[in-house]
Amino acid sequence: MTGRGAGPAARWLARLAVLAAVGSLAVLVLSLGEGGLLVVGAGLLGLVLLAAGTWWFLARRGVLRLLGAVVAVAAPAGVLVLYAFAGLWRTALVLVLCWGAALACARGALRAARPERAGRGVAAVPPERPYLIMNPKSGGGKVGRFTLAERARELGARVHLLDPSAPADVAALAREAVREGADLLGVAGGDGTQALVAAVAAEHDLPFLVVPAGTRNHFAMDLGLDRSDPARCLDALTDGEELRIDLGDVAGRAFVNTVSFGVYADVVQRPEYRDDKAGTILALMPDLLAGEGVQRLDARIDGTALASRQALLISNNAYVSPDDLGGAGRRPSLQDGELGVLAIRVESAAAAAELAVRGSQSEALTVTTAQRVEVISGAREIPVAVDGEALRMATPVVCTVRPGALRVRVPRDRPGVTVPAPRVDWRRLLGLAFGRSEG
Template identity: 30%
Template sequence: MDLGAVLSIIGLVVGVVAIVLLALVLRSLGRHRRELAELRAATTGAIPVVDGGEAGAGGEPTAQEDPPARLKKVAVVLNPSKFADADAFRARLREVVERVEEAEIAFYETTVEDPGQGQAREAISEGADLVMAAGGDGTVRMVASVLAGTDVRMGIIPSGTGNLLARNVDVPLEDPAAAMTAALTGQDRHVDVGWLQTGGSIAEASAASPQIFLVIAGFGADAEMIGHTDDGMKKRIGWIAYVLGGVRTVMGRSVDVVLDLPDGTRHTHRARTVLLGNVGRLPGGFVLMPGATVDNGRLEIVVAGWRGAAGFSQVVTEVVNPRLVPSRRTRIANRLSTMERYHSPAVQVVTAAPQPVQLDGDTDDEATHFIARVDPGVLRLRVPVSSRSRGR
């Protein structure tokens, strides 16, 4: 092994360690900031602002939505594999619902054969006006696929590795009772959902059943990273396991990618990954897609390519601290990395070779043709009142 290869490997290891340490620090700082804000509000009697929009004539914030109606029946679609003591979990939620809302509560457990869709349909047929998805991002996806386009409210009790949608709308992550309380007392927010069709040709993709994504769908290196991440490691160390799983994807080769946008423009790239973002905040406080918000009616499309560990480090730097990124001209001259961003309500993508696919962390079959679109405001999501000002 020559010196250049050794230095590249050393640089990669150092980069991964730095990312992990920085993520832990940012996460800790974020938690301390939230605790400080809550303490300040409690000591000053401050009332949370519903929306960070325009102030009224008297200088007071103007509320954007009516107070929520009283709920009659709350359904919990529960993934029992995500909770160590499902019976204690049910008892705690029942206590919260009875105390806060005095509503009926019912539980519907997911199975391997039916990870959430059938249970959500059953809950709707039995009169639920709020359906809580209690589990990881996969459970949230399945429940949302049924509730999208209906008037039934959805809430989230996060208990997965990423909990990506919950993070982006400020649902409490580590306290199921707090998450339930936030849904019972929160505001309805009409959020966008993404749909992805894939296949081995444009005809096959067009005929495929659309699959929902709420956070990020992607193909290429990101799907490889998820596929290489060990489930046992995720349970032990959480989302950092994805960082370790991603080490194996760094040295892969870029492929030719062609994007067709609704405005008639066509864009060609050499890329390792293409990401379609409905929201952009990741664990650890990283914002991968600053232009992706949950209710703006468009996707942020990121096309990234790199050569080796040095090129990958440039891409990581752009995510962690965009101000340190070299200019586009410098990157092209060095031929180490590229990152282009587009914003569009839809996109068609063709790749020169089959690529693995992921939707909100759930992997799918490989494909060469991808059709994606956003469906604006079709999911009625219950969020904490404080999330509206931060989620724009």
């Protein structure tokens, strides 16, 4: 898009962003003799020490772990104390406000200038024989708390309540329902269960209903569903519309959110992880991050080699860049027909500090998209976390995406997806502000 093609709101926000950025530079220049450089230098040093302390806390034990915690807490506190006692707090505050205003206006401009995505669905005829699988234990008992089974039955659905004491093959239950004439499949549970039944729905080209009754329900969030009231999703049975979205595939198994290799996958394999997540992570991190002989991951991303990474995250469509904290953990679209790829290698406090300062420009971090990712290892099989479920898979492990493979039935009246602004691109902002092409 060119600056001339953007609306007036985008152009004015871009101009305000440029003005605020220039203002922050002017404040810095005018305060050079009054500690302006000290403000910036101390801020960067605090960020570096915070990252280094966090690394020591995660990758070391005993005294070094305690020292890391102290450094991580003391670094930002020390910067604030320095600003206060050196009389620099006003300069620091003005710089922060100017730069914060610049970023806020920049994100607003880029959001306003972005073309609308085709996110709405098409009207759908209510199903005649819907079949829903519900996990009463998921999400701390949301199925019972929101009376989901009763409401679904009132709307004409056949409901199968899973027995927590007798694990069931939910994919087999879904296939049996299809054989018996079900014309819609749905799940009230977590993302791992959603993926298993979604695969059956895609296999038979049936609509799939997502009821976010799990703990986090990232899939439901990126579909624009109401996670605070899962019962609202049942409205799709009588007043719904349909979306065509992509489905990830890892070694023949479907996934709706992510596949993790490396550090996180190793952690979730441990039986104690479910009962004590934080304690398990702290106990294992030193060995997984800095231990001798820890296996690293190699991968081929659409044919491009990526060597010796500690962790690799493959997602069904790309998540927002780690630089854009305002939208982190969200996918702007589930219809782009691509995998998101995030790989990391941080093996020292210096590398952690460099990552904190440079973000996605750091050599420690790879952020990209792909159609195919092949994970390679010297081991015959490796731990893999698929939508949070702990598995082991034979190597090499291949991840692909199936564009438009899944028909998702959603209620017509739903919150919708909050799409974060694109990554701040100052060259593009200048084009918006002054009517030039992005070039």
